[in-house]
Amino acid sequence: MTAERSNAGSTRQRLLLEAMRLFADEGLNAVALRRVVQAVGAQNSSALHYHFGGRSGLVAGIVEQLGEWLQPRWSQRFDALARETAPEAMAVVEALYDPVMELYASKTYGPSAVRFLARLVWDLGQDGQQLSAELHAMPLQRAESLLRRHPWPATDTEILQLRLLMTMANVYHGLSDRSYLRRSPFGALALAHPDQADALRRHFYQYLVAGLQGA
Template sequence: MPRDARATRERLLRAGARRFAADGIDAARTRDIVALAGQGNDSAITYHFGSRAGLLEAILRAGVDRMEPARTTDLDTAGLPATVAAIVEPTAAELRTDHGRDFLRITAQLAGRAGIRDHRLPALLHGTNLARQLHHLETACRTALPEPLALERISNIIGFLTTALADRAVRGDEGALLDHDTFVTDLTAMLTAALQAPVHTPATPRP
């Protein structure tokens, strides 16, 4: 790809991430993305990514790829807290950059489509270290929980994780009560506690 084309593609990725994060993945307008990228023609997105959806997928894939080297999969003997930390810490590291914060705000909008409850992760996660970590997490949870409850809890804590990170991405460190490391440690502890919560059997109604 020529140097100018690579530069244009990168500008579209950054502009798309900013608009999808700020305006929403459904509400962000192609014309605004193109304008922010300094392009004069809406067809720039089609040329480089095939479609608006292709641009969003490229943004998500770039974010997943950034985190992959930091995602340990040596979790066979790790306990539940260590497994949760292995998922949380590389994700929270995205808070340290502008494009990372945009990525976190986008993923929070997609948490409900993660496919954890029915074992249908998005295609872009197939074969990734994150997918392997989620498998380890399910295995660890199922030592104490039946499969449906384990999957329900994992899906819920992923939703909580993405929402908490997106909220901090919007507010920034200046508007936060906790410093980054304390925030990540406490978030990991809360998610672990949710997974380890006792199982309560609903009381049988009296006749």
């Protein structure tokens, strides 16, 4: 690889990460694209247009990169569960959302990635909804298929799909608003402390499972 191509790749990656951070903090429509270019110190002001064409291409590029990180992790977990006759609902929830938790904790992407995905559906309307639908189609469909192996009452197709979509919204917005636990109407919750992360995850997943089962 030539130095020129290497630098181009580095610039593209820095643009993606900085745009993701700014979009996550301020909104996908609120950030001027020139701020993204300035933030990465790109010498050519047209660098973003060269790599992405514009805002829609930049957003799609971020979603694609996050998908490349998430999809193999989802696939690995669901492939393992597919070999079980009737995996527990908790195991399905873990397969679906542990990768998102890991994304939140990752050094490369971190909380900004989850906040970006939380904003995607609302900030960009139908275009953002379509990008989110494409990103989450495989894991949500596989989760639905596995949950179908359980004879729960009153869970026809659309009801179960709705409940899965609601769990997804809870996870992305719950993680994005995690600091609210320190300033809740009940005061600061002990579960907000970093050393309670495992307990918080367990209680959160129990809440999601109960919602899926209609308990």
